[in-house]
Ligand SMILES: [Zn+2]
């Protein structure tokens with residue numbers, strides 16, 4: 038089968054021909070129908086710092102935001118059946134470390150991530166433990182289901198940031214996670230959600246098409262002025278989803294006293310912040326990463342109830358052979374979510390535009 042692999046610690050991916058894997062004990066084989074390109078995949082593609090630990094694991098097939106159909110189950114697997122339509126929680130806990138034993142598998146110290154530390158889903162087939170599978174509601178199609186993971190990351194950040202009814206919120210970043218946070222903050226009851234990008238017209242347009250009328254382009258506007266104009270002061274909550282160090286200070290500058298700034302970006306550089314201001318302003322700085330099993334259940338219910346609300350996030354659908362083209366679109370900020378669909382013939386590749 039065709040698989041998109043990280044084969045060397047340098048920029049780029051290799052399109053490799055590899056055998057279809059067999060499910061091990063407790064596992065199932067999934068035929069991939071849709072797999073989204075994630076911001077973290079882009080980091081791995083570009084080989085920016087922060088992923089050096091992948092080196093001894095190469096070659097590894099990338100891709101963790103996916104959905105597909107179960108085509109084989111290992112003997113003894115009863116929770117999932119052949120033919121089930123599933124999406125998969127890519128973060129796998131060990132079950133034995135202290136965090137796992139305390140019922141917090143999301144904090145597992147020996148976490149394995151499908152698509153980073155074990156073979157992922159930019160391929161026609163992928164194996165996964167059956168326990169990581171969630172059967173899709175009937176009305177959730179594969180491409181919408183492939184949004185589950187990033188929507189969960191957004192939903193979890195909003196839980197960590199404790200967005201409450203009536204809150205004013207600034208979201209820094211218009212990538213998938215920024216937009217997912219904005220959508221989930223609105224669902225959590227935020228009265229105003231300001232979506233901020235920088236020289237990113239395509240994705241700011243996607244934000245507006247999702248109903249966010251308060252957008253700021255830092256290439257032409259100044260953040261504090263715009264926030265002051267829109268909410269008449271500072272905001273209750275800030276979310277950072279850029280990976281750009283300057284955005285932490287930008288975010289703190291528009292956060293009200295006692296407000297919470299939640300960081301979700303992967304930062305390749307350290308950031309310097311004035312701790313005295315942090316203390317005097319009683320600012321809370323929090324980190325959010327991944328999600329919990331409960332978030333997955335909630336987001337799948339949401340997709341079943343109002344999936345169409347989320348479909349505008351998908352701007353491009355490409356075939357497996359065109360995965361690298363999809364990455365280039367993401368890097369050039371010409372796309373919001375690019376979904377790789379292995380069954381799509383290259384000639385059928387369609388852009389929304
Ligand atoms: Zn992801």
Ligand SMILES: [Zn+2]
Pocket residue numbers: 130131132133134135136137142144145146147148
């Ligand atoms: Zn563990």
